[in-house]
Amino acid sequence: MTSSLSLAPTLSLAPGVDIPLLGLGTWPMNDEEAAAAVAEALRLGYRHVDTAENYGNERGVGEGLRRSGVAREAVFITTKFNRQWHSVDGARQACEASLARLGVAYIDLLLVHWPNPDQDRFVEAFQGLVKLHEAGLVRAIGTSNFKPAHLERLFELGLLPQLNQIQLDPYHRRDDLLAIHRRKGIVTGAWRPLGCGNAMLADPVIAGIAEAHGRTSAQVVLRWIVQQGIVATPKSANPERLAQNLDIFSFSLSEAEMAALDTLDRPDPTMLDADSFGH
Numbered sequence: 001m002t003s004s005l006s007l008a009p010t011l012s013l014a015p016g017v018d019i020p021l022l023g024l025g026t027w028p029m030n031d032e033e034a035a036a037a038v039a040e041a042l043r044l045g046y047r048h049v050d051t052a053e054n055y056g057n058e059r060g061v062g063e064g065l066r067r068s069g070v071a072r073e074a075v076f077i078t079t080k081f082n083r084q085w086h087s088v089d090g091a092r093q094a095c096e097a098s099l100a101r102l103g104v105a106y107i108d109l110l111l112v113h114w115p116n117p118d119q120d121r122f123v124e125a126f127q128g129l130v131k132l133h134e135a136g137l138v139r140a141i142g143t144s145n146f147k148p149a150h151l152e153r154l155f156e157l158g159l160l161p162q163l164n165q166i167q168l169d170p171y172h173r174r175d176d177l178l179a180i181h182r183r184k185g186i187v188t189g190a191w192r193p194l195g196c197g198n199a200m201l202a203d204p205v206i207a208g209i210a211e212a213h214g215r216t217s218a219q220v221v222l223r224w225i226v227q228q229g230i231v232a233t234p235k236s237a238n239p240e241r242l243a244q245n246l247d248i249f250s251f252s253l254s255e256a257e258m259a260a261l262d263t264l265d266r267p268d269p270t271m272l273d274a275d276s277f278g279h
């Protein structure tokens with residue numbers, strides 16, 4: 001059995017609200033898979049779990065939390081809501097439904113899952129988040145998959161997400177968004193950080209750096225992300241890979257290695273586009 005690892009370092013989202021740099025992603029787990037993975041991850045030392053209404057596994061995440069015996073307050077829980085809730089009232093209903101499914105009294109970070117610009121109600125959805133934050137039902141609020149133009153609409157009204165979670169990995173560097181996030185003090189979250197188990201992990205540049213450190217390609221990719229101060233939430237249902245993915249804080253990449261990984265960015269015509277995709 002793998003023993004527990006040190007906790008991941010945290011990043012400040014707001015005074016008194018710290019998000020662990022490494023968390024467990026839970027898509028596409030069902031309730032039972034999520035319960036087992038969350039319980040195991042928390043046993044290993046994870047203190048951050050990422051779920052969503054759309055994943056259909058919030059009940060499992062709550063069950064895993066209770067099974068683990070780790071105190072609710074020690075765990076950072078992110079969830080997200082769907083397009084049907086894009087209004088001030090809708091955000092409250094979505095939040096209350098997530099709270100009930102998770103079986104918790106508050107959510108650490110609640111995100112608008114996709115901007116869905118076709119219905120053009122993401123501003124109202126975010127205004128709903130502001131109200132939930134004021135009411136103390138959520139500790140921090142943000143967006144997911146917002147592109148520069150969607151963020152600008154919020155900025156024009158003086159609204160500021162504390163985090164924007166986007167697809168990000170060495171093949172998808174997202175420099176345009178990172179520049180905006182830096183300028184505005186928005187924390188970046190990376191979803192699908194391992195490229196969903198695809199060929200990226202076999203990339204010779206990544207594999208070469210991994211070999212030099214006696215680490216795996218997945219660890220090098222995750223280290224490249226967190227070393228930039230970006231939050232990563234890799235999914236794994238496998239106890240060994242869960243442990244491996246958290247064990248990235250006892251080595252670091254050199255400037256030259258970071259720069260080599262920076263060169264891997266490339267166009268991806270299959271990447272989901274938040275102007276046309278959303279739920």
Ligand code: A2P
Nearest residue numbers: 192193194195196197218234235236237238241
């Ligand atoms: P598994 O659940 O069997 O570990 P992402 O978070 O980028 O979507 O990637 C998740 C995918 O990557 C899953 O298929 C997961 O499979 C796999 N995965 C997770 N951690 C590792 C790892 N350390 N090495 C290789 N594959 C991994």
